[in-house]
Amino acid sequence: MALSCKHPHLFNHIRTFVNVKVKWVQDPYLDNAVLKEKDLKQTISLRNQIISSPSKSLSIYTASQLKASLNLPTTTTKFVDKYHCVFSQFQPGPGLPPVVKLTPLALSLHKEEMAVHNSPINREDTVQRLARLLMLAGMSKLPLYVIEKLKWDMGLPHDYVTTLLAEYPDYFDVCVVEDPSSGKELLALELVSWKKELSVSEIEKRAISLGYSGDKRRHDIAFPIFLPKGFDLEKRVKTWVENWQKLPYVSPYEDAFHLDSNSDQAEKWTVAILHELLSLFVSKKTERDNLLCFGECLGLALRFKKALVHHPGIFYISNKIRTQTVVLREAYRKDFLVKNHPLVGMRYWYINLMNKT
Known part of the structure; x- marks a missing residue:
């Protein structure tokens, strides 16, 4: 898609943000939003393995073999014992190895979660967000390993390939792409056709709701900025951000690779992609x-790294739970999501169950 522009001097704006280090300041509320989900993804992953078994149970030996692939923080036995309200062990017979299954409460939660996944409203929402994810990729194709990395954040069902994609042949197709680094063929998910009605970003929707339209909207869209208490930008950084916000907004669904990659305008487009990507995730963080894996597919990994550091009022990077998590600041008030997705509500129930003594 060619990007038309009535103000070429603005779109070719040179980079003015040079050699300025933006300090990182801890945000205890957003750290807590991340900490609350400690071991949650691993718990759900182990649950999925148990549910996928014909007997709805796994021997402890089999479960132990999954420790690395599930990224469990400790041995499987210790993990199962720690979350005894989710998992239970039993001896199927004399001399036989212990078996792990879900507790009645966990099984009940799983059934409720499946009802959320299968509800028509949620299925349509999931399909549209997945389509927009592919549209963000520009070429409308993404290797399945990238989808797998984002599956949790997108709120996709565990078995989405067979239970979701197959039912939407007018949206998706599985194809083969070549890995540019290795030359090997990879399975990929392809969007069958561009969905113009979906190519409006969340931040554009907000602007439209305020009455902006046409080219005027490009110049009036600024990213919401939320800085934590005690955070003060240097004067020259603050001035740069104010001028940067006044640059035209380029939709993340538009091709803007013609922009000078070192320009402020190109960085605003990069931030637009990151902002929209995080907006597609059910918990607005990942x-x-x-993010960098997705960025590599677009050839934007380096730009992603820089944008995340340059804009602490838009993105927060938490160092909790043995990793770095990027949080979309505007999506949270203190440590709670402003708008809860139904799946996030289900995850909170799992957290409650995990924390029961």
Whole structure:
């Protein structure tokens, strides 16, 4: 898609943000939003393995073999014992190895979660967000390993390939792409056709709701900025941010690779992609490595790294839970999401169950 511009001097704006180090300041509320989900993804992943088994149970030996792939923080036995309200062990017979299964409460929660996944409203929402994810990729194709990395953040069902994609042939197709680094063929997910009605970013929707339209909207869209208490930008950084916010907004669904990659305008487009990507996630956050993996597919990994550091009022990087997690600041008030997705509500119930003594 060619990007038309009535103000070329603005779109070719040179980079003015040079050699300025923006300090990182801890945000205890957003750190807590991340900490609350400690071991949650691993718990759900182990649950999925148990549910996928024909007997709805796994021997402890089999479960132990999954420790690395599930990224468990300790041995499987210790993990199962720690979250005894989610998992239970039993001896199927004399001399046989212990078996782990879900507790009645966990099984009940799983059924409720499946009802959320299968509800028509949520299925349509999931399909549209997945389509927009592919549209953000520009070429409308993403290797399946990238989808797998983002599956948790997107709120996709565990078995989404067979239970979701197959039912939307007018949206998705599985194809083969070549890995540019290795030359090997990879399975990828392809958007069958561009969905113009979906190519409006969340921040554009907000601007439209305020009455902006046409080219005027490009110049009036600024990113919401939320800085934590005690955080003060240097004067020259503050001035740069104010001028940068006044640059035209370029939709993340538009091709803006013609812009000078070192320009402020190109950085605003990069921030627009990151902002929209995080907006597509059910909890408006993800591991930094996941963003960079997506960025590599677009050839924007280095730009992603710089943008995340340059804009602490838009993105927060938490160092909790043995990783770095990028949080979209505007999506949270203190440590709570402003708008809860139904799946996030289900995850909170799991957290409650995990924390029961």
